[in-house]
Amino acid sequence: MTNHTRLSPETHVKLATLRGRFMPRKCFVEMSDAIHNLEDRRRAEISQGLHPEARGLAVIGNSGSGKSTGVAHFFKKSDTLSLLADGHETADVASFLVPSPATLKGVGISCLSGLGYPLMRDRTAGIIWELVQSHLSELQVMFLHLDEAQDLMGSQSEREMLAVVNTLKSVMQNRHWPVSIILSGLPDLLTLLNLDPQLGRRFTPIQFDQLDEIDDGRQIRSLLEQYCSAISVDLEPELRSDDFIARLIHSAASEFGILIEIVIGAIEICLRRDETILGKHHFVAEFLRRTGCANDLNPFVRTNYSAINPRRLLPSSKDVSLDVVPPRKPRKKK
Secondary structure, rough: OOOOOOOHHHHHHHHHHHHHOOOHHHHHHHHHHHHHHHHHHHHHHHHHOOOOOOEEEEEOOOOOOOHHHHHHHHHHHOHHHHHHHHOOOOOOOOEOOOOOOOOOHHHHHHHHOOOOOOOOOOOOOOHHHHHHHHHHHHHHOOEEEEEEEEHOOOOOOOOHHHHHHHHHHHHHOOOOOEEEEEEEEEHHHHHOOOOOHHHHHHHEEEEOOOOOOOHHHHHHHHHHHHHHHHHHHHHHHHHHHHHHHHHHHHHHHOOOHHHHHHHHHHHHHHHHOOOOEHHHHHHHHHHHHHHOOOHHHOOOOOOOHHHHHOOOOOOOHHHHHHHHOOOOOOOOOO
């Protein structure tokens, strides 16, 4: 058994800095451009005293794709959009996590509380959302962001989902202060948006795609090099190979956010072992830590690793043939 070294406070700070890093992908740039366009359009309308219906943005991606992190990073780093904060009389952006299980009434109560106006007595969903719109107007909020928005569907009936649809439309169509809605969530969210063509046409979809070794290989190699440089360890040459990059992508279920978690986890194991070269064995150990798998079911070890479902915890040999591997984009010809 390899002895692990307790990390110094300084090393923990370095690892925290790595976790706080943000590596933009093409989908993030597309999302940023779309939000900037909505912002510029709204500011121009406000300057002219106009209040036409607002448009929305749907940021779609699998669990671990980095969509929530991307939206949060954009708003945090924006030079022109202010986030809702205590003590501020106005804000450009109000961002909330949809509570689960979600009901229209429950989401409205959560929004009111986040806006600084907790509900003191019971109200109907309709009245609650009228209050939400009133306070959004009072605070001059231009963007309402709801994360994990697929929970707006939950196990609700079609009638209940239509009530959600109508509420979202009413927020964007408010005659006195229309608000752009940004929904981030799993692909199931598209079912809600496609339920009503009038709602769907008001939203621009942004897809946080799965990783592909051809399209994203260069950026992943750069990420490995930058992270190693930041933490003052060397990168084993094998980790730059096409085979390793493909294994790394598969181990992350082809999701960018998960891949970053695995890279940082492997770096931490390297440091805990007091080693100075990040190697494949650190990734083997990190995947074992994450899933509890045996070596024969570790994508950094197994020859036919594509048969492994990387999201499975404590997998057994039968899972290789029974589980469905997360879908991948087809390889492109060079």
